[in-house]
Amino acid sequence: MSDQVPVRRVQLLLLSGYALHELALVRAALIGANRLAGREIFQISLATLDVAPVKDEAGLSLTVPQLQPQLASDLVFVLTGALRPARRVIELLNRDAMLVGIGWGVFWLAQAGLMNGYKVSVHWQQAEHYLEQFPQTAISSNLFELDRNRFSCGGGMAALDLTLAIIARLAGNELAGAVSESLMNERMRSGEERQRIPLQNQLGSGVQPKLVKAVSLMESNLEEPLTTDEIADRVCVSRRQLERLFKQHLNSVPSQYYLDLRLQRARQLLLQTSKSIIQIGLSCGFSSGPHFSSSYRNHFGTTPREDRLRHQPGRRSTSVGDET
Known part of the structure; x- marks a missing residue:
């Protein structure tokens, strides 16, 4: 089945204050999918809009190339640590691409007008702030959302759940399940599950x-x-x-x-x-x-x-x- 899965170009867009554990979860799932598929179905690269190096939430510096317009991607994950100006994003990101907001990355995409008309999932602690800033979008209390070509979650461990769901959509449930097992993940949570622990x-x-x-x-x-x-x-x-x-x-x-x-x-x-x-x-x-x-x-x-x-x-x- 993996031979029939097309290759996807994936950019992990890192902005100042991104959470290192969320980056690790996303990369681990995508790399695991490549390994278990026996070929590179996800061509993964890191990029930033900031002047290199970009720092994570703890101040750890990472030198990555700046995002270039000509480097078109099929799938772009946005990871950032705060709401900040989404400068130059319109000409750099393809509106037809699959855009993924993780945590504050959802705010960043919404600020650029790229989430209008889509249902999004944000962290329950940030829900009121999001609704006040972006009343034109529909908010969800679900663990994550897959709405057409816009994917979102509130961050934390939900970053892994969302990435596994994306793998399932693009490469099949069987591969996503195998990736989850290889990461010793207890279970694959669905997007409809509650964010808050009962x-x-x-x-x-x-x-x-x-x-x-x-x-x-x-x-x-x-x-x-x-x-x-x-x-x-x-x-x-x-x-x-x-x-x-x-x-x-x-x-x-x-x-x-x-x-x-x-x-x-x-x-x-x-x-x-x-x-x-x-x-x-x-x-x-x-x-x-x-x-x-x-x-x-x-x-x-x-x-x-x-x-x-x-x-x-x-x-x-x-x-x-x-x-x-």
Whole structure:
């Protein structure tokens, strides 16, 4: 079967701050496909738009050639560590090529207008930021997306899952499965799987389904929090039983665990979106700005405004809501 698979020219486009482990996962899968196919079905080369050498997220330098317009590719993986100007990308990348965004690489392609009209997968922690920056694209919470000739994932281990899925599409499921086994990958995850690890998988098989349902209710009701009694009623246990489950498995009480979920969500919105602080507080179930600020300070040791300014030093307060 591999004799019938056409050769694909693959460029791994490295931009400043790319994650070395994601590059390693992508290369390992593609090289493994070549080895198991018995021939070079993927002609792999590295390139950058930066002045060489390009540095990864830890500052490790790698000298690679600059991407040239005449070096047309069938498949281009974009790996980068932050949202940055997608300069000169239009004339360098073929819109008809298969373009793959890994992590922040999805943002980079979207900034260049190359993801308009496509469904994309971004890291769940970056979803709000992506929607604010690129409302014209459709976002997915799936592990990865294969939409026509645009492929995307949120990074991390999903880079391997996405690359295996690409190998399966271009060279067959049998080869992709063999590559996965050769890398001692536990299993090939499908794109439809959830990004976030379910609570039951985090805590093991011994966790009570009632606890899983209770946490799911909390995660689904952040803007208008339920009371502990309401949660207990919905999962069909007594309040005391619910408190015992949280103490046994999560070493917390339901009300504190719920508050922690809301504050973590608030911090995610605070650092990734331009929403006012009061808007964020209200959307996470806090009745007022002072209530939100006090709870935030008690949990994180700093106010929402101070935290935002520390992580976004160029930002200035623009509304009353940003004064808390």
